[in-house]
Each structure stands twice: as C-alpha cells, then as structure tokens.
Amino acid sequence: xxxxxxxxxxxxxxxxxxxxxIGNWSGKAVFSPRATLKSLLDRPEFDAPGIYFLRSxxxxxxxxxxxxxxxxxxxxxxxxxxxxxxxxxxxxxxxxKDEMLTKAHIKYLExxxxxxxxxxxxxxxxxxxxxxxxxxxxxxVSDMEYFIEQIKLILPTVGVNSLVVAxxxxxxxxxxxxxxxxxxxxxxxKSLDATMIETDGGFVVKAGSQxxxxxxxxxxxxxxxxRKKLLDAEVLRQKGGTLVFAEDASFSSPSAAxxxxxxxxxxxxxxxxxxxxxxxxxVQEGAADA
Numbered sequence: 422x423x424x425x426x427x428x429x430x431x432x433x434x435x436x437x438x439x440x441x442x443i444g445n446w447s448g449k450a451v452f453s454p455r456a457t458l459k460s461l462l463d464r465p466e467f468d469a470p471g472i473y474f475l476r477s478x479x480x481x482x483x484x485x486x487x488x489x490x491x492x493x494x495x496x497x498x499x500x501x502x503x504x505x506x507x508x509x510x511x512x513x514x515x516x517x518k519d520e521m522l523t524k525a526h527i528k529y530l531e532x533x534x535x536x537x538x539x540x541x542x543x544x545x546x547x548x549x550x551x552x553x554x555x556x557x558x559x560x561x562v563s564d565m566e567y568f569i570e571q572i573k574l575i576l577p578t579v580g581v582n583s584l585v586v587a588x589x590x591x592x593x594x595x596x597x598x599x600x601x602x603x604x605x606x607x608x609x610x611k612s613l614d615a616t617m618i619e620t621d622g623g624f625v626v627k628a629g630s631q632x633x634x635x636x637x638x639x640x641x642x643x644x645x646x647x648r649k650k651l652l653d654a655e656v657l658r659q660k661g662g663t664l665v666f667a668e669d670a671s672f673s674s675p676s677a678a679x680x681x682x683x684x685x686x687x688x689x690x691x692x693x694x695x696x697x698x699x700x701x702x703x704v705q706e707g708a709a710d711a
Contacts, residue, residue, distance in 0.1 A: 424443060424444065424574065425443065425444035426441065426442075426443055426444075426574070426575070426578065427441070427442045427443075427444070428440070428441050428578065429441075429442075431461070432457070436454070437453075437454065437457060438451070438452060438453040438454070438457050438458075438461050439451075439452050439453075439579070440452075440466075441575050441578060441579065443571055443574065443575070446571050447517055447518050447519045447521060448515055448516065448517055448518065448568055448571055448572075449466065449515070449516055449517070449518050450513055450514065450515050450572075450575045450579070451464070451466050451467075451513065451514050451516075452511065452512070452513040452579040453511065453512050453513075454510065454511045455504070455509055455510055455511060455512065458500065458504060458512055459501075459504055462497045462500060462501060466496070466514075466516055467495075467496045467497035467500065467514075468495060468496075468497065469495075469496060469516040469517065469520065469522070470492070470493065470494045470495065470496070470516065470522050470523070470524065470526075470527050471492070471493065471496050471514050471515050471516035471517075471522065471527060472490070472491070472492045472514065472515050472527055472530045472531055472534065472572075473490070473491055473492070473493070473496065473499070473500065473512060473513065473514035473515070474488055474489070474490055474512065474513050474514070474576070474581055474583065475488065475489040475490075475491070475503060475507060475509035475511075475512055475547075476488055476509060476510055476511050476512070476513070476580070476581050476583075477508060477509045477510045477511075478510065478646075479544070479545050479650075484543070484544050484545040485543075485544070485582070485673070486543075486544045486545070486581070486582065486583065487544065487545045487547055488538060488544040488545070488546055488547065488581065488583045489507065489509065489546075489547040489548060490531060490534055490535050490538060490546070490548055490583075491503075491531065491548075492527040492528060492530065492531040493527070494524055494527070496514055496516065500512065500514075511579070511580065513575075513576070513579050513581060515530075515568075515572055515575075521564075524555075525555035525556075525557060525561075526555070526557070526561065526564075526565055528552070528554055528555040529554040529555045529557055529561075529562075529565050530554075530565055530568065530569065531552055531554070532551070532552045532553060532554030532555075533554060533565070533566075533569060534569060534572070534584070535548050535551060535552065536551065537569070537584055538583045538584055539551075540586075541583065541584050541585060541586045542586070543582050543583055543584070543585050543586065544581075544582065544583035546583070572584070573585075604618065604619065604695050604704065605617075605618050605695065605696070606618065606619075606675075606693035606694060606695055606701055607693065607694055607695075607696075608630075608679060608682050608683065608692060608693060609691075609692050609693070609694055610682075610683065612663075613631045613632065613633060613663065613682065613683070614630065614631050615627075615630035615631055615632065615666075615682045616629075616630050617630075617675070617678050617693055619675075619701075620671075623671040623672055623673055624671065624672045624673070624674060624675050624677070624678045624689075625669050625670065625671050625672075626666055626669065626670050626672065626678050626681075626682065627666065627669055628666050628667060628668045628669050629665065629666060630665070630666045630682065631663045631664065631665055631666075631682075632648075632657060632663065632664040632665070632666065632681060632682045632683075632684065633663065633664065633682070633683055633684030633685075634659065634662060634663055634664055634684075635684055636648070636684040636685065637684060637685040637686075639685050639686040640680060640684060640685050640686050641680065641686060643677075644677065644680040644681055644686075647672075647677065647681050648681050648684075651666075651670060651681070652664075655667060656668055656670050657670075674689060675689025675690060675692070675693055675701050676688055676689035676690070676692075677689070678693075679692035679693060689701060690702035690705070
C-alpha cells in the first residue's frame with residue numbers, strides 16, 4: 422500500500438532546505454544543507470526536542486557517508502554548537518508536531534537509532550559511545566518504534582542512508598552468486614574484462630575484474646571519488662596496463678559500476694550484457710513485461 426509523503430522546499434530549490442511529513446503521522450523532519458542551517462534556526466520547529474543526523478562525505482571506500490546522531494531538548498541550541506564545532510555537509514532533524522516527545526523519548530530514539538545505524542553498516546557512525554536509552558512503558562516503546570519506522574522512510578529522501586542495511590562487499594564465488602538467482606553481466610569492452618552481478622543491496626563487481634587505468638574528462642566527479650577510494654583502499658590495484666579489483670566491490674547502481682570500470686561516463690543499463698548478449702536494460706524490460 423502506498424504512503425503519502427509531503428516535501429516542502431523552503432526556498433524553492435530541490436537541493437535546499439525542506440520539511441518532510443508523512444500523512445497521519447505526528448512527526449516532522451526538517452532538512453538543511455550546512456550553508457543554510459544557521460539562518461534556518463529561527464524557525465519555531467527548532468524550539469522543540471528531537472533527534473538529529475549530521476551527514477558528511479566519508480573519506481574511506483567502505484562507506485559513502487559519515488553520520489553523527491544526537492538528541493537535544495532544544496534543537497536550536499545544540500545545532501548552533503555543532504555549526505561552530507563540527508564538520509558536516511547537511512543536517513536532518515526529527516521532532517513531534519504535537520509536542521509528544523519528552524527527554525525520555527528522545528534518549529530512547531537516540532540509543533535505538535545509533536544501534537540500528539551500526540548494525541546496518543551503511544555509514545561510518547561517528548558517535549564514540551553507545552548511549553543507554555531511557556526506560557519507557559510498553560505503550561511508549563510501541564510509539565517510539567513506530568516513530569523510528571517513519572524516520573527510516575524519510576531519511577533516503579534527503580540523501581541519508583545510514584539506516585538502510587548495506588550489501589556485503591565480499592561474495593565468495595560465481596556459483597554462489599548464481600545460486601541466489603542473480604545474473605552475471607560482463608562489461609561491453611574490447612580491452613577490459615569485468616563481471617558484475619545485481620544483489621538485493623547493490624551491484625557487485627567481482628574480484629579479478631579489470632578497470633581502465635586512465636580516466637576521461639567525461640567522467641563525473643562522483644565516480645572519480647569512488648575510484649580514488651577504491652585505489653586508496655587497495656581494492657583497485659594496478660597490474661600491467663590496467664587496474665584489477667583485488668576483492669568484490671559493491672556499487673549503488675550499474676552506472677556507478679560501469680563508469681568506474683571504464684574510467685568514463687558510461688550508462689550502466691546499456692554497458693553491461695549477460696551471456697546471451699542482452700543488456701541490463703533489456704533484461705529488466707523483459708522481466709517487467711513477463
């Protein structure tokens with residue numbers, strides 16, 4: 422069944438500050454890039470208690486983002502402190518429109534969400550400790566768990582994936598991959614040999630696959646950053662005139678995988694082909710028509 426999600430762009434920009442609400446939910450999210458957060462703090466929402474996420478780019482290959490999770494009885498004061506003292510790119514906070522959240526509630530939320538973020542293993546969690554949550558009544562626990570489920574729905578819409586369970590980076594063999602029902606794809610290239618499979622959590626380029634040693638001017642900055650992370654982590658290593666994947670590597674899309682492998686902007690749906698010569702796009706279209 423569908424859900425109604427209302428996103429209001431506060432300055433009319435898709436990348437700017439916004440509020441996010443879900444139909445028939447008493448909670449509310451406020452998102453802001455760091456650059457606009459200071460001016461946004463005058464809004465009445467920041468008088469309230471709530472929980473917040475500070476997001477920034479990860480410096481390691483293993484994660485795409487760094488995240489800091491916190492709680493505050495007054496969001497404004499806490500976030501002002503973080504603006505002065507912490508390095509982050511964007512912030513999203515969650516509060517209650519009907520003022521139902523108490524100190525005990527937000528302590529519970531903080532503890533549960535930090536634990537779930539660590540378990541999901543999708544982000545580098547900057548929190549150095551695992552705070553102990555407040556003891557709540559059975560009814561309050563039920564309410565807060567529902568609140569967390571709504572947070573999970575909203576976070577990806579503002580570019581935060583810390584509660585989305587990560588796909589494993591290492592998958593043992595081609596036969597094991599095929600046993601899961603996945604299809605093996607090869608990169609369309611005369612000079613490179615690379616194999617990819619789609620999994621529930623991403624697109625995995627197999628260990629031993631080759632990648633271009635050089636990059637072209639057409640490649641997007643994001644793909645260059647991923648290549649650099651792979652090189653820094655020695656997942657990609659130079660061997661002769663090419664780069665070779667020393668281990669399996671998971672990507673968020675077939676285009677991310679193909680662009681990193683080919684060293685140029687390469688649309689994944691038509692850059693990967695199966696054993697029958699069908700592109701990834703053709704396979705997906707065939708599945709949709711079945």
